[in-house]
Each structure stands twice: as structure tokens, then as C-alpha cells.
Amino acid sequence: MSILSVRDLGFKYTKDSEELFDGLSFQFAPGKVTALTGPSGRGKSTLLYVLGLMLTPSRGEVFLHDQPQSSTPDAVRSKVRADQLGFVFQDSSLDPSRTIIDSVIEPTLYAGVDRKIAMARAEQLLEELGVAARSDHKPGQISGGQAQRVAVARALINNPAVILADEPTGNLDPTNAAGVLDILSKDAGTQQRTVVIATHDPYVISRADEVLAL
Numbered sequence: 001m002s003i004l005s006v007r008d009l010g011f012k013y014t015k016d017s018e019e020l021f022d023g024l025s026f027q028f029a030p031g032k033v034t035a036l037t038g039p040s041g042r043g044k045s046t047l048l049y050v051l052g053l054m055l056t057p058s059r060g061e062v063f064l065h066d067q068p069q070s071s072t073p074d075a076v077r078s079k080v081r082a083d084q085l086g087f088v089f090q091d092s093s094l095d096p097s098r099t100i101i102d103s104v105i106e107p108t109l110y111a112g113v114d115r116k117i118a119m120a121r122a123e124q125l126l127e128e129l130g131v132a133a134r135s136d137h138k139p140g141q142i143s144g145g146q147a148q149r150v151a152v153a154r155a156l157i158n159n160p161a162v163i164l165a166d167e168p169t170g171n172l173d174p175t176n177a178a179g180v181l182d183i184l185s186k187d188a189g190t191q192q193r194t195v196v197i198a199t200h201d202p203y204v205i206s207r208a209d210e211v212l213a214l
């Protein structure tokens with residue numbers, strides 16, 4: 001069974017705009033990290049939004065656990081997103097009024113996880129990502145690179161089947177970039193999680209199990 005795949009995929013932002021993805025068919029390998037590469041403007045970020053069920057393809061289909069997703073009602077898609085997908089998006093800025101730890105556990109509220117269990121997992125993830133000491137701080141009090149690692153913890157908190165990440169190492173120095181990739185790829189292997197990372201970073205590409213070039 002496949003966790004995440006696309007078939008004959010095309011997407012247009014408007015009726016008259018150029019179609020992206022050229023009828024792409026691809027199965028993302030479960031338990032593996034796939035780097036999504038390609039020249040600027042080819043549609044890497046857009047593909048993450050399509051895979052994340054935030055944009056609907058203009059042709060073809062996205063499958064999660066072999067189930068087609070495009071024609072499902074919005075409420076079902078929201079539930080699938082909350083339960084099965086984790087996002088690390090560049091523009092997913094953290095809520096400035098919440099502490100880091102509250103930002104990380106927020107997705108567990110929608111999934112109905114016990115707060116104590118959520119807190120313990122959040123603390124463990126933050127520690128693995130090297131931001132534990134700052135968990136009671138607010139986003140304005142941490143650096144861009146720390147915020148990026150908090151976003152990774154937030155994406156992993158519900159143990160999703162799929163992680164979709166847009167340049168997750170963009171603000172990080174090589175040591176921290178390696179740490180983020182370690183946690184993403186370790187989790188991919190042990191949890192059979194499918195990880196898709198849109199990136200230009202040669203280091204990320206070299207660490208990925210597979211590469212999909214758009």
C-alpha cells in the first residue's frame with residue numbers, strides 16, 4: 001500500500017495561467033525522505049500545498065493511503081490534514097502571543113490528545129531539536145533558526161503519516177540543518193513516515209533517500 005502518491009497531476013492557479021506538474025505520476029516512498037527539487041518557479045511549493053490538500057488539482061489526483069482526496073468534502077479534508085499531515089512551511093509564522101511549548105502542542109488539541117501526554121512529547125521533541133531551554137519563551141524571543149526548529153516539532157507532534165516541509169533548513173547553520181534532517185529522517189524510518197522536502201539545498205538533497213526533480 002502506498003501512503004502518498006499522485007497520478008496525472010496538473011495544477012493551474014488561474015484558467016489562463018500555465019499548468020504546473022505536466023501530468024506528474026509519482027509514489028512517495030513510505031519511511032523515506034524525498035527531496036523535491038527543480039528550478040525556481042517550477043512549482044515545488046505549490047506541489048506541497050496540493051499534497052497538503054490546501055489546493056485542489058486541476059487534473060489528476062492525490063492519493064493518501066490509496067484514497068483519492070480531491071472530491072472529498074472540506075470538513076473531511078480538514079480532518080485528514082489535522083490527523084495525518086504535518087507541515088513545516090516557510091510562511092507558517094508562530095503565534096506571537098503563545099509560548100513555544102503551547103505552539104508545539106496546539107495541533108494536539110484538534111486531535112484530542114491528553115495534555116500531559118502532549119506536553120511530554122513536545123518537551124522531548126524540543127530537546128531533540130535543541131530548543132528545550134527556550135520552550136517557555138514567545139516566538140519574538142527566539143531566533144529565526146530556533147523558530148524553524150519549533151515549526152518542525154509542531155509538525156511532528158501528532159505523529160503524522162506524512163510530513164511536508166518547504167525549505168526547512170533555510171535559516172539554519174550546517175549543524176542545526178543536520179539536526180533537523182536527522183530528526184526528520186530518523187522519524188521517517190522508524191515510524192514509516194513519508195517525508196517530502198522542497199529544497200534547493202545541496203546538503204538536503206544529498207541526505208534524501210529519493211529525489212523528485214520538477
Ligand SMILES: Nc1ncnc2c1ncn2[C@@H]1O[C@H](COP(=O)(O)OP(=O)(O)OP(=O)(O)O)[C@@H](O)[C@H]1O
Pocket residue numbers: 013014020038039040041042043044045046047
Ligand atoms: N498564489 C499564486 N497565484 C498565482 N500564481 C502563483 C501563486 N503562487 C505561485 N504562483 C506561480 O506558480 C508558479 C510556481 O510557484 P512555486 O512557488 O510553487 O514555485 P517553486 O518551485 O516553489 O519556486 P521557488 O523555488 O522560487 O520557491 C510560479 O510561476 C509562481 O509565480
